[in-house]
Ligand SMILES: Cc1cc2nc3c(=O)[nH]c(=O)nc-3n(C[C@H](O)[C@H](O)[C@H](O)COP(=O)(O)OP(=O)(O)OC[C@H]3O[C@@H](n4cnc5c(N)ncnc54)[C@H](O)[C@@H]3O)c2cc1C
């Protein structure tokens with residue numbers, strides 16, 4: 480059946496992100512006619528599934544399993560093959576999750592507003608939806624177009640061997656030496672992963688330490704882990720030029736002591752991801768953005784255009800898949816529920832940076848607590864010294880630390896920083912305890928499975944220092 484060139488639906492979702500696809504499925508299940516526009520078939524399911532969380536954690540897992548004696552390039556190539564097979568499957572599942580519903584039309588193309596409730600689609604080839612719908616109208620529009628890597632403008636940034644977080648996942652040839660610009664989650668995860676595969680990794684950090692928003696002892700603990708792993712940390716270094724010199728890249732670095740040069744086989748730019756709004760024609764819809772190009776929204780994710788919502792990375796703020804997912808709950812509640820949910824209702828949102836072992840965090844730091852005048856009790860202990868935590872030793876990686884910040888008056892957890900095996904799981908329990916107002920003493924006296932990483936709470940929370 481040939482699709483009409485224009486389509487009117489109840490709900491139009493732009494971009495196949497976590498929040499948008501879940502919202503689209505919910506609205507379709509409620510009997511609404513839904514259209515979802517995705518510009519690339521390789522992105523059915525969005526960033527997380529195709530180029531973000533899942534493929535990188537697959538590669539990280541394989542890097543962790545590699546033995547020192549395994550050939551680096553072969554190990555990486557095998558891991559990429561496994562990654563690609565998994566991602567192809569997930570992409571397909573995501574496509575069918577929406578395309579198989581009677582009331583959903585999947586449109587392959589790039590969407591651009593022509594008015595608040597109408598978009599024009601520039602069709603894209605190679606998809607499995609329709610690329611014949613050129614205009615779509617809906618009373619309810621959700622923008623979920625995500626974010627894109629910030630592109631460097633320095634000379635040489637477009638040379639072969641210069642990667643972003645997407646292209647490096649298929650780096651060819653495997654870089655024996657890798658320089659990384661940036662020190663956020665992407666830089667840290669790829670540094671740890673590529674080191675695991677056998678690269679000599681140099682992180683080029685423009686500041687004077689890692690994790691500037693963390694307590695100094697936490698930042699130092701993470702830095703030490705990376706250094707002990709053989710990753711070189713260069714602080715106060717900014718790349719100003721890249722030139723090809725025979726088979727290598729020659730970087731010019733601006734440092735505190737003047738210009739320096741560094742030879743590397745490859746360079747990864749991990750300097751942030753910017754909301755994908757430039758091509759959306761937001762002016763035509765009267766949709767406002769901030770100075771970073773993020774769509775401005777209210778507490779219920781309404782944009783400045785009535786009936787148009789934004790969710791996920793495109794609206795600015797922390798970029799994490801579970802936040803995009805929770806955004807869809809807020810919008811669903813606003814349009815079909817009681818309208819009670821607000822994004823500011825969120826408390827104790829956990830996050831994990833998947834270095835090896837993972838670094839997980841929730842709540843505030845000791846410095847932040849002191850700045851706001853709280854009297855706190857803190858503890859920071861190395862994992863290797865926690866007697867009642869055999870699991871990291873059993874799996875052969877007893878590195879890292881655990882830090883807690885507890886309110887001295889109420890005994891409630893204000894924040895936790897975990898660097899250890901299983902930290903990405905344990906942090907969820909601590910976040911739940913914070914939301915449910917479970918005290919540090921109750922966590923300390925909890926009955927946990929054995930041997931597990933959670934049971935560290937029995938010992939660590941028994942070592943809180945005096946109030947200060
Ligand atoms: C390498 C990497 C690793 C990450 N790891 C993690 C992790 O471990 N844990 C975590 O929580 N978060 C992680 N993130 C962040 C997480 O992936 C994002 O926060 C999340 O995927 C954002 O989802 P979203 O809903 O905003 O939209 P996205 O999933 O980004 O989807 C947006 C979609 O819109 C499409 N699009 C854009 N413009 C248009 C247009 N004009 N017309 C049509 N379609 C358009 C895009 O092609 C894309 O498919 C990672 C990110 C990266 C890059």
Ligand SMILES: NC(=O)c1ccc[n+]([C@@H]2O[C@H](COP(=O)([O-])OP(=O)(O)OC[C@H]3O[C@@H](n4cnc5c(N)ncnc54)[C@H](O)[C@@H]3O)[C@@H](O)[C@H]2O)c1
Nearest residue numbers: 660661662663664665666685749750751752798831832833
């Ligand atoms: N596990 C996770 O939850 C996970 C994993 C990967 C990415 N993400 C998210 O994806 C987003 C993008 O990640 P990211 O690491 O690229 O961004 P980021 O904003 O977290 O970090 C960017 C880094 O680049 C540096 N930087 C920026 N411009 C620079 C320049 N011109 N020269 C030198 N350094 C520069 C910054 O100082 C910072 O260290 C983040 O929001 C991140 O939280 C999350």
